[in-house]
Amino acid sequence: MTQQITATRRGFLATVSAGLGAFTLGFPIHEADAQLAATTPEINAWVVIKPDNTIVIRIARSEMGQGTLTGLAQLVAEELNADWSKVTTEYPTPGQNLARNRVWGDFSTGGSRGIRESNEYVRKGGAAARMMLVQAAAAAWNVPVAECRAVNSTVMHSATRRTATYGSLAAAAARLTPPTDVPLRDPKDWSIAGKPLPRLDTVDKTNGKQVYGIDLKMPGMLNAAIRDCPVFGGKVKSFNAAAAMARPGVKKVVRVGETAVAVVAEHWWQAHKALDALAIQWDEGPNAGVSSATIAAMLNEGLTAEAAFVGNSNGDAKDALAKSSRKVEATYGFPFQNHATMEPMNATAVWRPERCEVWCPTQNGEASLAAAAEAAGLRPQQCEVHKVHLGGGFGRRGWQDFVRQAVTIAKEMPGTPIKLLWSREEDMLHGRYHPVTACKLTAGLDAAGNLEALHIRISGQSIIAGIAPQMLQGGMDSRVFQGLAKGGNEFTFGYGVPHLLIDHAMRNPPVPPGFWRGVNLNQNAVYIECFIDELAHAAGKDALEFRRAMLRGAPKQLAVLNAVAEKGNWGKPAPAGHHRGLAAIMGYGSYVAACAEVSVSRAGELKVHKITAATDPGHAVNPQQIAAQIEGSFAYGLTALMHGEITIKGGRVEQENFDTYPIMRMDEMPAVESIVMPSGGFWGGVGEPTIAVAAPAVMNAIFRATGKRIRHLPLKQADLRHG
Amino acid sequence: MAKLNINGRVHDLKVDGDTPLLWALREAAGLTGTKYGCGVAQCGACTVHVDGAAVRSCATPVSSFTEAQKIVTIEGLAPNGNHPLQQAWVALDVPQCGYCQSGMLMAAAALLKDKPRPTEAEIRETVTNICRCGTYNRVVAGIQRASGQTGARG
Numbered sequence: 012m013t014q015q016i017t018a019t020r021r022g023f024l025a026t027v028s029a030g031l032g033a034f035t036l037g038f039p040i041h042e043a044d045a046q047l048a049a050t051t052p053e054i055n056a057w058v059v060i061k062p063d064n065t066i067v068i069r070i071a072r073s074e075m076g077q078g079t080l081t082g083l084a085q086l087v088a089e090e091l092n093a094d095w096s097k098v099t100t101e102y103p104t105p106g107q108n109l110a111r112n113r114v115w116g117d118f119s120t121g122g123s124r125g126i127r128e129s130n131e132y133v134r135k136g137g138a139a140a141r142m143m144l145v146q147a148a149a150a151a152w153n154v155p156v157a158e159c160r161a162v163n164s165t166v167m168h169s170a171t172r173r174t175a176t177y178g179s180l181a182a183a184a185a186r187l188t189p190p191t192d193v194p195l196r197d198p199k200d201w202s203i204a205g206k207p208l209p210r211l212d213t214v215d216k217t218n219g220k221q222v223y224g225i226d227l228k229m230p231g232m233l234n235a236a237i238r239d240c241p242v243f244g245g246k247v248k249s250f251n252a253a254a255a256m257a258r259p260g261v262k263k264v265v266r267v268g269e270t271a272v273a274v275v276a277e278h279w280w281q282a283h284k285a286l287d288a289l290a291i292q293w294d295e296g297p298n299a300g301v302s303s304a305t306i307a308a309m310l311n312e313g314l315t316a317e318a319a320f321v322g323n324s325n326g327d328a329k330d331a332l333a334k335s336s337r338k339v340e341a342t343y344g345f346p347f348q349n350h351a352t353m354e355p356m357n358a359t360a361v362w363r364p365e366r367c368e369v370w371c372p373t374q375n376g377e378a379s380l381a382a383a384a385e386a387a388g389l390r391p392q393q394c395e396v397h398k399v400h401l402g403g404g405f406g407r408r409g410w411q412d413f414v415r416q417a418v419t420i421a422k423e424m425p426g427t428p429i430k431l432l433w434s435r436e437e438d439m440l441h442g443r444y445h446p447v448t449a450c451k452l453t454a455g456l457d458a459a460g461n462l463e464a465l466h467i468r469i470s471g472q473s474i475i476a477g478i479a480p481q482m483l484q485g486g487m488d489s490r491v492f493q494g495l496a497k498g499g500n501e502f503t504f505g506y507g508v509p510h511l512l513i514d515h516a517m518r519n520p521p522v523p524p525g526f527w528r529g530v531n532l533n534q535n536a537v538y539i540e541c542f543i544d545e546l547a548h549a550a551g552k553d554a555l556e557f558r559r560a561m562l563r564g565a566p567k568q569l570a571v572l573n574a575v576a577e578k579g580n581w582g583k584p585a586p587a588g589h590h591r592g593l594a595a596i597m598g599y600g601s602y603v604a605a606c607a608e609v610s611v612s613r614a615g616e617l618k619v620h621k622i623t624a625a626t627d628p629g630h631a632v633n634p635q636q637i638a639a640q641i642e643g644s645f646a647y648g649l650t651a652l653m654h655g656e657i658t659i660k661g662g663r664v665e666q667e668n669f670d671t672y673p674i675m676r677m678d679e680m681p682a683v684e685s686i687v688m689p690s691g692g693f694w695g696g697v698g699e700p701t702i703a704v705a706a707p708a709v710m711n712a713i714f715r716a717t718g719k720r721i722r723h724l725p726l727k728q729a730d731l732r733h734g
Numbered sequence: 735m736a737k738l739n740i741n742g743r744v745h746d747l748k749v750d751g752d753t754p755l756l757w758a759l760r761e762a763a764g765l766t767g768t769k770y771g772c773g774v775a776q777c778g779a780c781t782v783h784v785d786g787a788a789v790r791s792c793a794t795p796v797s798s799f800t801e802a803q804k805i806v807t808i809e810g811l812a813p814n815g816n817h818p819l820q821q822a823w824v825a826l827d828v829p830q831c832g833y834c835q836s837g838m839l840m841a842a843a844a845l846l847k848d849k850p851r852p853t854e855a856e857i858r859e860t861v862t863n864i865c866r867c868g869t870y871n872r873v874v875a876g877i878q879r880a881s882g883q884t885g886a887r888g
């Protein structure tokens with residue numbers, strides 16, 4: 012088994028062995044490990060220090076590629092004055108969190124919240140541990156606490172030249188009462204946080220040792236493959252279990268709820284092949300007639316519908332537009348996208364009448380625990396979830412369908428560990444898709460070409476209505492207005508417009524929506540930033556100057572825009588045939604902008620040469636990782652721009668694998684220049700916001716190259732021939 | 735049953751003949767460093783070397799390999815995980831989630847064997863693996879660094 016998991020279990024035994032009872036399954040723990048566990052002092056929930064000075068920092072959020080693990084460890088280590096070379100990490104489990112009154116807070120990892128929402132309490136965990144170590148040293152030496160200093164995992168008393176390592180002090184420190192007043196360091200004095208340190212989890216990702224959920228092995232484990240009704244809302248009518256049972260290696264056929272059938276076999280490949288032998292007949296249900304065309308018609312109707320939820324307004328836009336002498340209008344659209352994480356959904360479960368355990372890559376361990384308990388028919392206290400490294404998340408792994416399925420199957424084979432793995436096809440057909448929307452923008456320009464009135468009508472799907480309708484406010488989903496909202500510190504619309512109306516006609520097709528990296532900021536950035544570009548062109552103004560004039564009330568958004576304009580050489584001569592485009596927006600508490608440089612051949616072949624990107628996330632915990640996130644998010648966002656499109660026919664998704672759902676590859680990836688410009692005073696996200704500016708910046712550059720406005724993604728549908 | 739030479743050792747694997755090499759490696763030989771991403775030779779997550787050439791192991795059944803063919807997986811790329819590419823990957827912090835990286839490294843290693851100093855354009859054309867986390871530019875920098883060319887961070 013992996014070191015991560017062994018370590019986690021060790022931590023578990025050390026800290027809460029009395030709370031939850033013994034494990035029913037798992038990996039034999041050596042005697043020595045158990046003894047080490049018993050003597051390894053936990054200073055507090057966040058920090059464990061071993062006698063050999065190894066520091067174990069507990070990480071409640073999930074690592075799915077964003078460097079959250081390293082960033083959070085940096086924050087704790089900073090306040091702890093730790094020797095960074097001795098720092099390791101482990102995931103506490105959701106069951107421990109439950110047993111310890113949620114001492115680690117929220118486990119969910121999404122919305123670019125991993126660091127920004129937990130930074131304060133994890134830093135306090137590190138600082139409190141340091142204070143206790145210093146206090147333990149002072150007591151041992153019988154000197155005042157104020158005379159002792161903690162440096163690099165050592166406490167020193169200069170006057171008497173005494174030093175003690177954290178490892179030697181840990182046991183005494185752990186017995187002290189935690190301090191109540193825990194001051195935090197000013198970020199400008201950081202020496203571990205804020206630095207471009209290498210990630211803690213890289214080496215195992217280069218030699219095949221990193222264990223993902225798909226790689227789990229357990230004694231006696233069997234493998235399951237599943238087929239869920241491909242038509243949304245359909246059910247299983249009948250299937251031939253005997254035919255599947257006759258296939259090599261097959262141990263059991265399990266009906267999973269109303270909608271799916273699973274095959275359990277010795278090897279996954281055997282289970283997967285046996286699914287065909289089931290010859291499942293489906294009752295396709297009420298949505299069999301739904302197609303991309305019927306959904307488009309539904310959205311189209313919403314573009315001009317009378318009733319809509321108002322998300323942002325000032326002045327009287329409708330009246331001003333009616334009176335305007337110069338109107339500009341355009342309609343945009345953004346299709347469904349699938350997350351398509353490289354590691355397909357999976358979970359491993361073992362069920363017994365009194366206890367159920369799950370190992371899975373999840374973005375929300377606590378939600379996994381709740382889902383496991385529900386499917387197991389047990390109380391959460393009788394269940395446990397062990398988090399495994401994620402082969403990508405992007406929002407998909409916050410949803411717990413695969414956990415429920417794995418537990419349901421395991422329940423049919425008590426005591427046998429079952430690893431359920433989805434095929435890529437299953438993953439494509441059962442996503443939680445980026446919501447589909449269309450948008451009609453209407454503007455009125457005054458005689459001087461200034462934007463006087465603007466109406467943005469969004470028509471389409473609400474994620475909240477699809478996954479948590481109880482969170483709607485009077486039927487409205489305020490998250491639809493990400494980047495277009497009035498005030499707040501997350502998604503504020505930056506432009507000053509005298510008469511403004513932004514509203515949403517909710518139209519929910521029967522395709523399950525979900526949070527997809529960047530969420531609603533993606534399409535809203537396309538809508539507003541491409542339309543602003545259209546308006547600048549209509550007004551005969553420079554796209555940068557036009558924006559600048561309207562961003563006087565949004566200095567931070569203006570600053571990132573200015574930064575990319577300067578570094579991206581906006582307004583300066585470009586290489587022959589190259590053209591530039593701009594975009595800027597606020598999202599997830601951060602300010603982001605991009606300047607794209609593209610060329611389009613006369614035959615219509617697009618090449619994105621370079622994107623200059625700026626982000627002001629307030630504080631930058633690891634600038635190197637932020638730069639990696641910007642590059643990575645551009646690959647994700649540009650894939651959606653160029654190729655990504657989930658279409659519906661007969662109530663089901665048409666794309667089943669990467670041959671029909673192409674992903675951007677290396678030859679299409681532009682050079683990325685990142686400008687990380689933290690201005691301090693606030694905490695913004697980094698995993699998601701920048702993704703949103705890639706597509707509109709490229710689309711605006713395409714207009715300059717071709718004279719063609721692209722208003723619907725993906726570009727593979729567009730004819731870019733020109734000249 | 736299949737008799738395969740994997741990472742320098744002959745294995746007798748208990749699998750049906752139609753099992754793709756990928757699943758024989760992962761489930762019968764226990765070598766889970768090679769990943770499943772698509773099963774249809776699209777993504778490259780399953781890339782291994784067969785007699786030195788990069789092969790997408792998900793698309794060929796074990797029955798079409800012989801004991802004489804030398805199969806190398808990420809676990810066998812270098813004795814201590816210290817292939818120049820692996821060192822470059824660590825130095826440049828290439829991986830994000832890391833799931834695609836075994837395949838990336840194997841594709842890159844095959845390229846370097848063929849062409850010790852590939853140009854950036856050659857790298858971008860030859861390594862067609864999918865990385866959903868978008869590590870592409872760092873992969874390029876890693877290959878350049880391992881081949882003794884530039885390879886500055888990022």
Ligand code: FES
Pocket residue numbers: 769770771772773774775776777778779780781790791792793
């Ligand atoms: S799994 Fe073989 S190419 Fe994708």
Ligand code: FES
Pocket residue numbers: 076353402403829830831832833834835864865866867868869
């Ligand atoms: S690093 Fe995550 S898919 Fe490549």
